Amino acid sequence: MLLEVRNLSTHFETDGRIVKAVDDISYCLDTGETLGVVGESGCGKTVSALSLLRLIKDPPGRIVQGEIMFEGKDLLALSEEEIRAVRGNRIAMIFQEPMTSLNPVHTIGFQVMEPLMIHKGLSRSDAMRECIELLKTVQIPDADIRARAYPHQFSGGMRQRVMIAMGLACAPRLIIADEPTTALDVTIQAELLELMKRLTVVKGTALIIITHNLGVVARYADKVMVMYAGRIVEKADTRDLFRAPGHPYTRALLESVPRLDQDLKVKLRPIEGQPPDLAMLPSGCAFHPRCPQCMDRCRHEAPALKNVAERHEVACWIHD
Amino acid sequence: MREYILKRVLISFAILFFVSILIFVLGRVLPGDPVQAALVASRMGPLSDEVIADVRAQFGLDRPLHIQYILWVSSFVQGDWGVSIASGERVLDMFMHRLPVTLELFFGSVIWAFIIGLPLGIVSALRRNSWLDVTVTTGAILGVSIPVFWEGIVMIYLFAVLTHIFPPSGYVPLSESVTGNLLSVAMPTFVMGTHGAGLFSRYVRSSLLEVLGQDFIRTAYAKGLPRKTVILTHAMKPAMIPVVTVVGLTWGYVVAGAFIVEYMFAIPGLGRMGVNAIFANDFPVIQATLVMVAVNILVVNLLVDLLYAYLDPRVRVQR
Amino acid sequence: MALVRHRVAFAGLVILLGLIVMAAFAPVLAPYDPNEQDLYQVLQGPSRQHLLGTDDVGRDLLSRVIYGSRVTLAMGILSTLFAAVIGILAGLVAGYKGGIWDAVIMRITDTFMCMPALVLALVIVAALGPGMKSVVISITVLAWTGFARITRGQVMIVRELPYVEAAHALGASGYRIMFRHLLPNVMAPLIVTATISVGMNIMLESAVSFLGIGVQQPTPSWGNELRIGYSYLEIVPLFSIAPGLMITLAVLAFNFLGDGLRDALDPRLRGEEKAGS
Ligand SMILES: Nc1ncnc2c1ncn2[C@@H]1O[C@H](COP(=O)(O)OP(=O)(O)OP(=O)(O)O)[C@@H](O)[C@H]1O
Numbered sequence: 001m002l003l004e005v006r007n008l009s010t011h012f013e014t015d016g017r018i019v020k021a022v023d024d025i026s027y028c029l030d031t032g033e034t035l036g037v038v039g040e041s042g043c044g045k046t047v048s049a050l051s052l053l054r055l056i057k058d059p060p061g062r063i064v065q066g067e068i069m070f071e072g073k074d075l076l077a078l079s080e081e082e083i084r085a086v087r088g089n090r091i092a093m094i095f096q097e098p099m100t101s102l103n104p105v106h107t108i109g110f111q112v113m114e115p116l117m118i119h120k121g122l123s124r125s126d127a128m129r130e131c132i133e134l135l136k137t138v139q140i141p142d143a144d145i146r147a148r149a150y151p152h153q154f155s156g157g158m159r160q161r162v163m164i165a166m167g168l169a170c171a172p173r174l175i176i177a178d179e180p181t182t183a184l185d186v187t188i189q190a191e192l193l194e195l196m197k198r199l200t201v202v203k204g205t206a207l208i209i210i211t212h213n214l215g216v217v218a219r220y221a222d223k224v225m226v227m228y229a230g231r232i233v234e235k236a237d238t239r240d241l242f243r244a245p246g247h248p249y250t251r252a253l254l255e256s257v258p259r260l261d262q263d264l265k266v267k268l269r270p271i272e273g274q275p276p277d278l279a280m281l282p283s284g285c286a287f288h289p290r291c292p293q294c295m296d297r298c299r300h301e302a303p304a305l306k307n308v309a310e311r312h313e314v315a316c317w318i319h320d
Numbered sequence: 321m322r323e324y325i326l327k328r329v330l331i332s333f334a335i336l337f338f339v340s341i342l343i344f345v346l347g348r349v350l351p352g353d354p355v356q357a358a359l360v361a362s363r364m365g366p367l368s369d370e371v372i373a374d375v376r377a378q379f380g381l382d383r384p385l386h387i388q389y390i391l392w393v394s395s396f397v398q399g400d401w402g403v404s405i406a407s408g409e410r411v412l413d414m415f416m417h418r419l420p421v422t423l424e425l426f427f428g429s430v431i432w433a434f435i436i437g438l439p440l441g442i443v444s445a446l447r448r449n450s451w452l453d454v455t456v457t458t459g460a461i462l463g464v465s466i467p468v469f470w471e472g473i474v475m476i477y478l479f480a481v482l483t484h485i486f487p488p489s490g491y492v493p494l495s496e497s498v499t500g501n502l503l504s505v506a507m508p509t510f511v512m513g514t515h516g517a518g519l520f521s522r523y524v525r526s527s528l529l530e531v532l533g534q535d536f537i538r539t540a541y542a543k544g545l546p547r548k549t550v551i552l553t554h555a556m557k558p559a560m561i562p563v564v565t566v567v568g569l570t571w572g573y574v575v576a577g578a579f580i581v582e583y584m585f586a587i588p589g590l591g592r593m594g595v596n597a598i599f600a601n602d603f604p605v606i607q608a609t610l611v612m613v614a615v616n617i618l619v620v621n622l623l624v625d626l627l628y629a630y631l632d633p634r635v636r637v638q639r
Numbered sequence: 640m641a642l643v644r645h646r647v648a649f650a651g652l653v654i655l656l657g658l659i660v661m662a663a664f665a666p667v668l669a670p671y672d673p674n675e676q677d678l679y680q681v682l683q684g685p686s687r688q689h690l691l692g693t694d695d696v697g698r699d700l701l702s703r704v705i706y707g708s709r710v711t712l713a714m715g716i717l718s719t720l721f722a723a724v725i726g727i728l729a730g731l732v733a734g735y736k737g738g739i740w741d742a743v744i745m746r747i748t749d750t751f752m753c754m755p756a757l758v759l760a761l762v763i764v765a766a767l768g769p770g771m772k773s774v775v776i777s778i779t780v781l782a783w784t785g786f787a788r789i790t791r792g793q794v795m796i797v798r799e800l801p802y803v804e805a806a807h808a809l810g811a812s813g814y815r816i817m818f819r820h821l822l823p824n825v826m827a828p829l830i831v832t833a834t835i836s837v838g839m840n841i842m843l844e845s846a847v848s849f850l851g852i853g854v855q856q857p858t859p860s861w862g863n864e865l866r867i868g869y870s871y872l873e874i875v876p877l878f879s880i881a882p883g884l885m886i887t888l889a890v891l892a893f894n895f896l897g898d899g900l901r902d903a904l905d906p907r908l909r910g911e912e913k914a915g916s
Pocket residue numbers: 012013014019021039040041042043044045046047048060061278
């Protein structure tokens with residue numbers, strides 16, 4: 001197993017309130033696999049990814065418990081220097097905001113070269129050569145000229161390509177792609193995912209794709225993890241999840257997005273209500289105030305993940 | 321970029337035009353006829369109206385106002401700045417003679433402002449909300465609030481009267497003695513630079529904090545860079561670029577400071593010349609001083625803007 | 640930081656109230672008549688009788704410093720008021736009328752911006768002749784531009800708002816609209832500007848008086864006390880240091896308060912440092 005996350009919890013403390021942004025999540029990922037993480041805005045997807053690289057700013061955030069076994073080592077037990085050797089090298093993260101995630105005062109080339117120089121010890125000129133190759137792989141035209149340009153001279157899509165090149169630079173074993181939600185238009189987004197998938201498949205790189213878009217999951221992910229209010233509510237192979245969604249929240253999610261394989265006459269239903277305030281979670285199951293199948297028990301007891309089929313776990317009392 | 325420079329230069333010239341009008345008007349509306357003053361100063365005793373009218377004509381003061389203005393500007397541009405009423409010297413010569421002294425003070429005060437304000441602003445941002453941060457932020461307000469003349473007095477009392485570290489006043493030219501020169505300008509430049517130091521530390525702090533909150537800082541950490549590298553190569557550069565504008569913001573204080581500080585510390589520069597001219601109603605000198613103050617401030621602000629544009633790739637390199 | 644900020648603003652308020660009390664109750668607080676000379680007791684250091692010592696003609700320094708608060712505060716506040724009235728009017732006209740009015744008024748403010756206030760103040764005061772009146776006039780002439788700029792900027796924003804346009808459509812007269820609808824919206828930034836401006840004006844007045852062409856003896860102002868005291872710095876340091884400290888405290892108080900008000904009235908979000916190790 002490449003990555004095994006066990007009982008990871010990350011909390012934020014602001015104004016004396018504790019926000020359980022990630023609450024006791026466990027999952028694993030094998031070399032070459034792609035995991036899709038879905039859930040509404042604010043459910044803890046980004047925080048759970050940042051926690052893997054220990055990029056949570058403390059204060060206000062803190063990883064309060066858990067183990068993150070990666071290539072046989074617990075990332076949470078590494079020294080500062082050791083975790084730095086993992087960041088950008090063994091695990092790369094591609095951030096959600098292409099417009100703001102690149103440094104405006106350094107050239108694209110410099111920013112792509114940086115991980116090569118610190119992790120691989122390449123000289124400036126070697127790193128530059130490598131960087132131009134990388135920019136070519138992510139299909140940036142005139143890569144050798146564009147390497148000397150600054151981020152503001154690039155469009156959003158091109159910047160996202162640069163981010164991908166940066167992530168690929170050290171040939172990491174795991175890439176986490178926090179999907180740009182609002183910044184890019186859908187076709188560019190699809191193009192980029194396609195590119196990333198292609199580039200990682202050949203090298204057997206594992207991929208975590210964080211997204212709102214179930215279409216993306218269906219297309220690229222081997223398995224899926226559905227998050228709600230900092231917890232995992234359903235975990236399954238992609239095919240199984242779409243065939244037999246086990247959690248009412250997953251079903252609501254599926255009904256709220258258009259699907260290509262669906263008759264256009266089927267009405268889309270947005271999920272009613274608001275995601276809960278993570279600092280004041282409802283008692284019992286966090287989803288119960290919005291759940292169409294809410295039972296008495298749901299109000300008092302929180303369900304744990306349980307196997308409903310082989311490699312298909314759901315946290316819901318209806319399967320009890 | 322070229323277009324930008326051109327535009328900024330044109331704006332500066334336009335403002336200079338208005339300033340010249342203001343100075344010209346000031347010279348006409350303010351009581352105290354320059355000719356009268358000149359005649360009184362030359363101790364010619366009471367004069368008949370005819371003589372006065374004669375002299376006025378000689379100065380071109382009987383011509384229509386706009387002609388007078390044009391005459392004044394054209395002679396000023398050609399280097400004819402008039403003659404001091406008090407001393408009879410050519411104003412341009414007086415100016416050139418004292419310019420190096422004041423330039424040294426300007427230079428020194430900016431250096432003080434930098435070496436005090438920059439590091440304090442940086443530590444205060446990096447140690448946010450610590451006692452050090454609170455001290456620096458509060459000290460910065462003190463720095464911008466403290467009047468130069470009082471700061472000067474306290475400095476003189478502490479470092480010249482009580483401890484004799486620095487001379488209480490006077491100026492030793494660089495050509496005479498390097499140490500003597502540095503000792504003589506240390507206190508005056510410090511006093512002139514305090515306002516800038518306060519402003520710098522404030523701007524550096526807030527600019528660095530703002531940059532540290534940006535997404536690209538997270539990207540830098542995610543690459544595996546150590547904190548030191550993240551701060552030095554990724555945070556400092558974008559944070560420091562806007563800080564150069566502080567030089568422009570504080571420049572007015574530096575220039576005004578020169579007037580008081582040179583007067584207090586008996587430094588033979590342009591500020592002292594200006595103050596003495598004001599005391600003596602020496603109009604040609606006052607006029608030249610005002611023009612050069614405005615030119616100075618405009619040029620410095622222009623240079624700051626251009627430097628800023630040059631440093632920031634978002635302005636320098638067009639799409 | 641918010642707490643610290645407020646604490647600083649609070650400190651400013653406390654100092655300010657102290658100064659106002661000092662000015663208001665000067666006759667009660669001052670141990671001596673500020674103008675009473677005692678030529679047998681000149682340039683004394685601090686003593687039981689004269690807590691801060693005496694000046695060059697034997698007047699009690701403490702009393703002169705206390706009375707000086709009246710002159711200095713009054714001039715700082717008065718010139719700010721005049722400047723605010725002129726500046727706000729000019730800004731309203733510039734912002735609302737636009738066109739040539741706007742161009743002229745804004746070019747005038749540009750012009751003043753590239754001259755340090757102190758230098759112009761010196762020239763104007765010297766030309767008008769020394770004294771309180773000239774100081775107030777010159778500072779007013781210099782200080783109105785800040786108010787004008789802010790008012791104009793806000794007016795430009797506010798006049799596009801629907802209810803202002805609606806008032807216009809209903810036939811309300813131009814000036815009525817200005818005063819009724821626009822002014823309340825520019826109050827917050829103006830109060831901040833005014834607060835900081837009082838501090839600046841106190842500094843200007845003191846500087847002009849320090850150079851000897853502002854408030855004239857025997858009227859006590861902190862600036863002119865400082866001027867005479869400076870000549871005797873080696874003998875009686877308190878003579879110049881005490882009034883200077885008062886000026887600094889006053890300027891600080893207004894700046895602290897202005898800073899706090901700015902934060903309270905215009906809370907800009909300060910960035911948090913992202914992800915760190
Ligand atoms: N720096 C922080 N301080 C306090 N709370 C935070 C911080 N960062 C995240 N949170 C909290 O953690 C929760 C999860 O945030 P996260 O960014 O992981 O959501 P997300 O699932 O990535 O949402 P999106 O799809 O909008 O990107 C949020 O509700 C937020 O309140």
